[in-house]
Amino acid sequence: MAASDQLLVVIDPVARRDDGESVRIAKDVLSAGAAVKVCLPDSPDEFDRALARRGSRRPVVVGDDRALLRAVTALHRQRELADCAVSLVPVGGALALARSLGVPTGAVAAARAVLDGAERRLDLLVDDSDGVVLGDLRIPPVSGDERVVPADSASPWLRTCRSLVRTLAARPARTAPAPGPGPARLRVEADGVTLVDLDQPVRAVSVAPGAAGGACVEIRPASVGAEAAPVRAVARTITVSGADFRYRADALTSGPVRTRTWTVRQRAWGLTLPGGD
Structure with missing residues (x-):
């Protein structure tokens, strides 16, 4: 049997807890078309070790956007990302990244794409702390994002305790909602060229991998009165x-x-998608 027909299926614990039926369907479809070894990690460390020990098997992640990000980050830090294509069967509530990358979001369609699809090489943003960005990044985060944490970091007993604390701490809702983030004073440099400096407050900065090995940068300056035009650039390095x-x-x-500095790595990772490149 060819190595491409041997799969390591790593099932994220959040997917197993939240949608066991979709997980079962994905396993059945994958097992019908390839030699499958299933791994059920219970922690991020176990997740990383499973990928490190995969041998010649193709890694298939069953989970949400965070699980995909964890897998790509682990392979990047193991310096093995260039040598294998990652496959994803999206299961869970946070699937915006999967959709944007073109991964089918139904368990059957996604599993069939793993078996019959083709590898597509994609650009990657790597920061100076060895973190990776697959889709885009935003500064400041969208309102409420600060409360988002990896779901598997909270065990059931801890979630119960948090729920109890929230209940005991509840007060009548008399205060107004907290305001969103205000303008920030940031210096943004693209390939060494300063696009905006500390004397110009900005509402938002967004960066996303673009075409031909460059990242698309958009800065929305803060303004009084008429809205200021956004500043846009394409660069390989953004600080x-x-x-x-x-x-x-x-x-x-x-x-x-x-x-923080982000650098574009052109065609640095592969994702299995329906159809050809």
Whole structure:
């Protein structure tokens, strides 16, 4: 049997808990078309070790956007990302990244794409702390993103305790909602060229892998009166610095940091998708 017909199916614990039926369907379809070894990690460390020990098997992740990000991050840090294509069967509620990448979101269609699809090489953003970005990043995070944490970091007893604490701490809803993030003072550099400096407050900065090995940068300056036109650029290296800031990369919010540099790695990772490249 060819190595391409041998799969390591890593099933995220959140997917197993939240949608066991979709997980079962995915396993059945994959097992009918390939030699499958199933791994059921209960922690991020077990998840990473499973990928490190996969041998010649193709890795297939059954889970949501965070599970995909965890797999790509692990393979990147193991310096094995260039040598294998990652496959995803999306299961869970956070699937915006999967949709944007072109992965079918139905369990049957996604599993069939794993078996019959083709590898597509995609660009990757890598930061100076060895973190990766598959889709896009935003500064500051969209309102409410700071509360998002990896779901498997909270065990059932901890979620119960948190629920109890929230109940005991409840108060009549008399205060107004907290305002969204205000303008930030940041220096944004694209390939060494300063696009906006600390003297110009900005509402938002977004960066996403683009075409031909460059990242698309968009800066929305803060303004009084008429809305200022956004500043756009395409660059291979983007550095953001200034006062402590948080940023959302794919499904996770990180920070605060004072400076961060992202570099485009062209065609750095492969994703199995329906059809050809």
